[in-house]
Amino acid sequence: MIIRDLALNRFLETFQVKIEPVDELFSYYRCALMEVETKFKVLNEQFALLYDGNPIESIKTRIKSYDSILRKLKSKGFPLTLKSMEENVFDVAGVRVICSFEKDIYVLESYFLSQDDVVLVERKDYIKNPKKSGYRSLHLLIEIPIFLSTGKKMMKVEVQLRTIAMDFWASLEHKLRYHKDLTDEQLILLKDEMKTCATMCKELDQRMQYAKDEILGKEDNT
Template identity: 35%
Template structure:
């Protein structure tokens, strides 16, 4: 299992990204943004450690690693600005803190569909993890074919001034779902391809998403049968 951690943006870089969107923000505002990022990354680290521990426990007790790998990311400042605009909210650090729940995020990639819900169940059983919101795009895929389980949880982060609840978004999906999502994201946002080709490949991917779901369900069934046979 690989846990990828990205470095926190330094103070100068935060200022360089945020200044074009604000009218000469003062140092105090930039400092609040830096503190928010530090706190959010600390929250992601807490969740990452919990998930690593759960995966290790399953390896010891059940000879199975439900987590294939994890990736941790911090939302870039420009994305925060754009998201506030879509929500028709004034650009302020307070609004980021109060209305943006995915400043810090972890993508958990599992081997099988059942592992997605197992990870969710085990994580939410922990007394210091609180579910804030949940969207199940596996049972109800997006029109594009996108499948993933999205949950936002709050976890306490202990700092010098005491404990503070921090929101972390967790996306849990299988290897197949992750491969599909990466390709679809590249098609939609990372290429300058002709719009007709984007639509064509988008339609192709929608069909492939259904095929992948069927294949993953069948492979999970085989895996479960092998487990039952070994008992």
């Protein structure tokens, strides 16, 4: 709590604003997260009824930290204002949807984006086009309305869809990459090892998908 308060104080001092407008804007982001999370929970429930299975293993939501927002604005050279934050930092609100199988990701994406109140702003497919590090995930930047006492407000939310294997790799890679006191040699070795692990995770996803489609699929048809 003390660390959070210090970060909030730095944020308020840098932006030269009082806490009330900050609390108000961040409450809007939390409302947007609830809207998106509910949509995926409803889809998961519907899939359970129609197909006797849940494509979603878990849903995680987060609001970007005050310090991370400041670093991003400074690194991009944007003005340090709330208006600038809202216009230029698109991942303040983030939802991570962890799926069982790779095909589930694209099925969920299709149903999610077909909803008439979800507006796709940007799509980055790091599953079909992985990053050099080996990172794999489907990123959707969307706008979604929240309904306030004063009217409707459109809010941006970044949605990441991954398999369990993709999330496992990304979570551990992040912890290892930001480990303190690594030498240049260790960083190079770590980079190579992470690429190897990413290939193994991709192969695991492919084999699991094969098991579902070819082995279990044949049982369903008998």
